[in-house]
Amino acid sequence: MAKKNQLGVTPLSEDVSAWYNELVFKAELADRGPAKGTMVIRPYGYRIWELLQSQLDQRFKDTGHVNASFPLLIPMSYLQREADHVEGFAPELAVVTHGGGKELDEPLVVRPTSETVIGEMYSRWISSYRDLPVLINAWNNVVRWELRPRIFLRTTEFLWQEGHTAHADEDEAMEETLRMFDVYVEFALNVAAIPMVKGEKTPGERFAGAVRTFTIEGMMQDGKALQSGTSHYLGQNFAKAFDITFQDENNELQHVHTTSWGMSTRMIGAVILAHGDDAGLVLPPRLAPIQIVIVPIGRGEQAEAPLAKCRELAAQLEGLGVRAHVDDRDASPGFKFNDWELKGVPLRVELGPRDLEAGHVLVAQRVGERDDKGRPVKETVEFEEFVTGAPERLDAYHDQLVARATAFRDERSGVADDWDTFAELVGRGFAYALHCGEPSCEDDIKAETSATPRCISTEDGFAGEGTCIRCDRPSVYGHRVAFARAY
RNA sequence: CGGGAUGUGGCGCAGCUUGGUAGCGCACCUGCUUUGGGAGCAGGGGGUCGCCGGUUCGAAUCCGGCCAUCCCGACCA
Structure with missing residues (x-):
């Protein structure tokens, strides 16, 4: 376990x-x-x-x-x-x-x-x-x-x-x-x-x-x-x-x-x-129920002014079409941070008495730079600059997730022209290989590697002809087939 | 359908070997103190122990049967 x-x-x-x-x-x-x-x-x-x-x-x-x-x-x-x-x-x-x-x-x-x-x-x-x-x-x-x-x-x-x-x-x-x-x-x-x-x-x-x-x-x-x-x-x-x-x-x-x-x-x-990652969900901003969560910091009377400012910021963000939420629950800030990370909210904003005085917020990204304790590096941004820049910031975050997912996919995928390479690739991602098109040969590949043909890839760079990766009969699709283990 | 496991307060689990009237953590309720990375103390509520039957003075615990769920395979967006 x-x-x-x-x-x-x-x-x-x-x-x-x-x-x-x-x-x-x-x-x-x-x-x-x-x-x-x-x-x-x-x-x-x-x-x-x-x-x-x-x-x-x-x-x-x-x-x-x-x-x-x-x-x-x-x-x-x-x-x-x-x-x-x-x-x-x-x-x-x-x-x-x-x-x-x-x-x-x-x-x-x-x-x-x-x-x-x-x-x-x-x-x-x-x-x-x-x-x-x-x-x-x-x-x-x-x-x-x-x-x-x-x-x-x-x-x-x-x-x-x-x-x-x-x-x-x-x-x-x-x-x-x-x-x-x-x-x-x-x-x-x-x-x-x-x-x-x-x-x-x-x-x-x-x-x-x-x-x-x-x-x-x-x-x-x-x-x-x-x-x-x-x-x-x-x-x-x-x-x-x-x-x-x-x-x-x-x-x-x-x-x-x-x-x-x-x-x-x-x-x-x-x-x-x-x-997703070890801390929980990671939601792309365009599918995130809450795109920016604002956590007020402070206690007793000290909490009132920051909370009011949080609400003001949230209203301004909503005005720009951003899904913002003020977390005014009676819980500690640390609890809230972990909770929203678990729920995959793209951006978190912290606003306490010190920030209010200084006219800025602290911004932490769900995915991004970490400090040596593994916690997000918090950026200091002036109120107005943060609000007006929020849509753009979310777009940039989206691009960052795409880049990360693309890098991961590409690092785990490759062209296979021999069986050993094929078996190795299919154990960790996609293997692009030539195939004879015979269902029985697909079955053999599945039995031996638990990988199945996901699709015939017509994308650039995957055209090709030759012999089947498994049985040496001639390939039939004119393109490589992407094989992988599948859900 | 094959293999493995589990059913005990809302959730996660212990207790079962060696039967004796059910316990822990979290969550919940009340109060006070707290709040910049999962707060603390005190008090409190909540469970026919999956179901049926058997053994026994007595069963969460032992025995038999059933049911359900989960995980690993075979079918699949």
Whole structure:
């Protein structure tokens, strides 16, 4: 058993898994629900989700999408209409067999994803090329029966968004698939401060029912990959299964081409695992419920003036769109410092009688320069300068987290052209290697290294052909495949 | 489903080997003193010891069964 620090959390450096589990509870992000595999997202964690939601939703609106809501319960027979889709989801379905005290004629499944109901509705709504494209997104919850749940990373019920679009032809649908893929990449970097490894899934890792699947994979601090968002080109698979047809300009009947794309509450897990440290959470400012916490210092009458100034500063910060909070709890400053560090607040401000006299605050960054006791080096900043400079300071902090995460990822990743290098790299991060594309060969690699193909990397510098890293058959993708152990 | 572990105040645990009427830390409540890196003292409230059955004068403790949860694998955003 790794020994716990004074926060009661196992150090990240000793046991990432224990650290993660304990931190989720201690930071009050979430709790376990009474039924196995369910989670309660607590207000602090839910605020992160709301911030994620609003910023992602804005991007959907900016790319022409509208929101709608579809039913939770789906007739079992719908799932069965697309062969690959049922096969993929059958093992993880929750099925409702009774309603109103009676056994149902046809069981209903609790949606594991909504392709099928939405397919049914699209077939009703679409009849002409003039109806296309249909660009709808849904924010909802889905249920997938998980054998081994982990809060945020893999729970039986989770929250997400699923975009579903229908287009007249393949080109347009592929363009949409890639557009939303780019939105995820950009969002992950600019909001969650996570530089994603991106690319296309190999056939064996594709979404059930998709023709092509694109994925963003984040690197967590234990070197494991976390799939954080996917965008699928579904071809005409669902159009054929649900008879989604339209008449084109030439009066010919055609099936539409559909896409779907999703990002879930798993992203919160990605943020925890990508940025956190021994002291607790480290939240990127654009997802932080509190961006700046202000701690008044002083006792008795001496506390009143600093507290008033703290409130004034907070109001000014709020005026600039900064989420600021004055911690006026009846607790010692030291307690508050540790508490907010545990909760990952980007910036902390201290303001006591001495500071008030001098007209400045002390500013400490959650991640940044440390003194020899491991405590943040506190910067002295004049009141007005601090307030007006706060937005910029938060942006700089965001950039700092990106730089740190990028350096970590790159240091743990590399190109592998021989098996030993491959095995070593995959033990600590991503290995970019050539692959034959055979599912059985993927299985062998998994059995020997526990690594799986995360994506075919189409990024610069990863083009290549040659022989497979494991079996020496010719490589097939024209690009290297990023392999890693994964959540 | 396989392997491992655990169920005792809200949380974390001890007590079980060797049965005797439940204890510690944190949290909570009251009061006083405190407050620049997890404050101190004093007082106080709160538990059918996972469930069912058995052994016994007596069970948290011994025996049998069941249930649940967690961790490690197989399925997965």
